[in-house]
Amino acid sequence: MDEPFGFRPLYRQVYDxxxxxxxxxxxxxxxxxxxxxxxxxxxGVSQGTxxxxxxxxxxEKLVERRQGKGTYVAEHTEESALFRxxxxxxxxxxxxxxxxxxxxxxxxxxxxxxxxxxKIEPGAAVVRIKRTRLVxxxxxxxETIVISAAMFPDIETYAPLPNALYGLYQTAxxxxxxxTFEQLRADLARKEDAKRLQVPLGTPLLHIDRxxxxxxxxxxxxxxxxxxxxxxxxxxxxx
Amino acid sequence: MDEPFGFRPLYRQVYDxxxxxxxxxxxxxxxxxxxxxxxxxxxGVSQGTxxxxxxxxxxEKLVERRQGKGTYVAEHTEESALFRxxxxxxxxxxxxxxxxxxxxxxxxxxxxxxxxxxKIEPGAAVVRIKRTRLVxxxxxxxETIVISAAMFPDIETYAPLPNALYGLYQTAxxxxxxxTFEQLRADLARKEDAKRLQVPLGTPLLHIDRxxxxxxxxxxxxxxxxxxxxxxxxxxxxx
DNA sequence: GAGTGGTCTAGACCACGCA
DNA sequence: GCGTGGTCTAGACCACTCT
Numbered sequence: 001m002d003e004p005f006g007f008r009p010l011y012r013q014v015y016d017x018x019x020x021x022x023x024x025x026x027x028x029x030x031x032x033x034x035x036x037x038x039x040x041x042x043x044g045v046s047q048g049t050x051x052x053x054x055x056x057x058x059x060e061k062l063v064e065r066r067q068g069k070g071t072y073v074a075e076h077t078e079e080s081a082l083f084r085x086x087x088x089x090x091x092x093x094x095x096x097x098x099x100x101x102x103x104x105x106x107x108x109x110x111x112x113x114x115x116x117x118x119k120i121e122p123g124a125a126v127v128r129i130k131r132t133r134l135v136x137x138x139x140x141x142x143e144t145i146v147i148s149a150a151m152f153p154d155i156e157t158y159a160p161l162p163n164a165l166y167g168l169y170q171t172a173x174x175x176x177x178x179x180t181f182e183q184l185r186a187d188l189a190r191k192e193d194a195k196r197l198q199v200p201l202g203t204p205l206l207h208i209d210r211x212x213x214x215x216x217x218x219x220x221x222x223x224x225x226x227x228x229x230x231x232x233x234x235x236x237x238x239x
Numbered sequence: 240m241d242e243p244f245g246f247r248p249l250y251r252q253v254y255d256x257x258x259x260x261x262x263x264x265x266x267x268x269x270x271x272x273x274x275x276x277x278x279x280x281x282x283g284v285s286q287g288t289x290x291x292x293x294x295x296x297x298x299e300k301l302v303e304r305r306q307g308k309g310t311y312v313a314e315h316t317e318e319s320a321l322f323r324x325x326x327x328x329x330x331x332x333x334x335x336x337x338x339x340x341x342x343x344x345x346x347x348x349x350x351x352x353x354x355x356x357x358k359i360e361p362g363a364a365v366v367r368i369k370r371t372r373l374v375x376x377x378x379x380x381x382e383t384i385v386i387s388a389a390m391f392p393d394i395e396t397y398a399p400l401p402n403a404l405y406g407l408y409q410t411a412x413x414x415x416x417x418x419t420f421e422q423l424r425a426d427l428a429r430k431e432d433a434k435r436l437q438v439p440l441g442t443p444l445l446h447i448d449r450x451x452x453x454x455x456x457x458x459x460x461x462x463x464x465x466x467x468x469x470x471x472x473x474x475x476x477x478x
Numbered sequence: 479g480a481g482t483g484g485t486c487t488a489g490a491c492c493a494c495g496c497a
Numbered sequence: 498g499c500g501t502g503g504t505c506t507a508g509a510c511c512a513c514t515c516t
Contacts, residue, residue: 059298060478084477085477087475091422093420178478179476179477179478180476180477181332181474181475181476182474182475182476182477183330183472183473183474183475184423184445184468184472184473184474184475185445185468185472185473186425186426186443186444186445186446186466186468187425187443188443202441204425204426204427204443204444205425205443206423206424206425206445207425209472227425229423229424229425233422233423233424233448234422234423234424235420235421235422235423236326236420236421236422236423236475237418237419237420237421238323238324238418238419238421239299239417239418
């Protein structure tokens with residue numbers, strides 16, 4: 001347990017160890033972890049130290065704890081992942097579950113912008129997904145998603161893709177999305193927007209540019225969402 | 240230390256006690272709290288329990304800790320408050336400090352919408368502030384702010400109002416903003432927007448509807464921001 | 479060196495879920 | 498009733514800051 005210079009607390013080392021276990025797939029989504037006491041004796045530290053590492057992981061939503069039952073590797077299910085990363089809601093605050101239609105999946109080579117967003121080589125193989133999301137049967141969001149083909153081989157075989165893509169990334173490829181960076185702008189509907197969202201040209205749209213980051217810190221996905229904010233709004237809580 | 244039914248952990252009770260101290264002004268912004276050991280013996284609990292309460296408060300950014308020095312009541316300064324609640328940034332991610340001009344302060348009676356947003360009686364006295372925020376000398380955000388005159392008596396005497404209003408709320412009135420709810424839409428510039436932001440009518444704008452909540456859970460401020468997202472974007476990180 | 483927050487331990491007891 | 502996570506304690510030592 002020596003450290004060269006930086007001084008990494010014990011509970012941080014325990015954290016690193018457990019994150020590695022999840023990244024490698026030793027502990028998979030939805031599985032229960034060994035009990036705090038078991039982990040403690042296995043790793044030769046006190047239960048309090050394991051607990052502190054788990055506190056951090058629970059705060060990052062990497063694991064979920066249930067008193068009396070155990071600690072689970074967090075799953076990116078419909079409710080959890082969608083409600084966490086899909087921020088569109090009704091003005092009264094009620095969250096909605098969108099439906100996906102008109103999905104198009106195509107292969108290609110990364111453009112300059114795409115390679116920059118995904119931190120991959122220009123020209124590397126990528127997969128582009130376009131789809132429209134409906135809320136209450138009305139087209140509301142037009143999404144363009146770009147991912148590395150190397151990270152997600154043969155993803156087109158999973159078509160039709162699920163509503164919550166992050167769940168597929170996790171269960172089929174062992175890729176856990178832990179956070180996202182988004183930039184929002186206002187823009188006007190162009191031809192493709194107008195067609196997809198069935199709105200007049202020039203309708204004001206909320207333009208969301210999102211990069212999703214995985215557990216290992218790599219850029220996993222670049223997504224552009226063009227949202228019609230007629231009936232839904234983008235909801236943010238800063239705490 | 241009895242509890243009627245809900246079972247409130249000791250550290251929660253300690254938390255409540257300390258929040259009350261801050262709300263009442265016994266401990267003011269920027270001051271240092273008693274040491275963990277002192278608090279523990281004063282309250283008749285162990286240091287670990289005080290520590291756990293402070294952990295929660297630090298996570299909520301109510302206090303700041305500095306190893307070797309002490310624990311301080313968090314201050315809403317330019318950097319901290321603006322960078323926390325003002326989300327506009329350059330596309331490369333760099334945060335900016337805006338400047339405020341063309342400020343108008345007026346008194347009035349709460350409309351139905353205002354009373355609903357601020358949870359006050361319709362017709363209650365309110366103060367309305369309009370101002371334009373410049374970034375790089377260019378008008379970028381047109382804000383309309385509504386607050387209860389009862390909560391902030393004689394606020395007009397502080398004109399010109401500071402860039403970080405939350406700092407004034409805290410230091411002059413003892414009101415701590417702890418979180419905000421925002422709803423974002425895309426909209427088109429109307430007459431007043433065009434004039435304030437010096438853009439053509441019909442320019443797409445990011446419309447932000449924000450309610451700020453204080454330490455005691457009350458709605459403190461309602462703010463509408465209309466942002467020109469030509470050079471700046473609204474940045475969100477979901478972690 | 480004295481005082482502060484940060485880490486770590488060992489052990490006790492409580493609340494919860496389940497068989 | 499057992500095993501799990503959740504709370505609480507008491508005490509030790511470490512890292513940081515200031516004098």
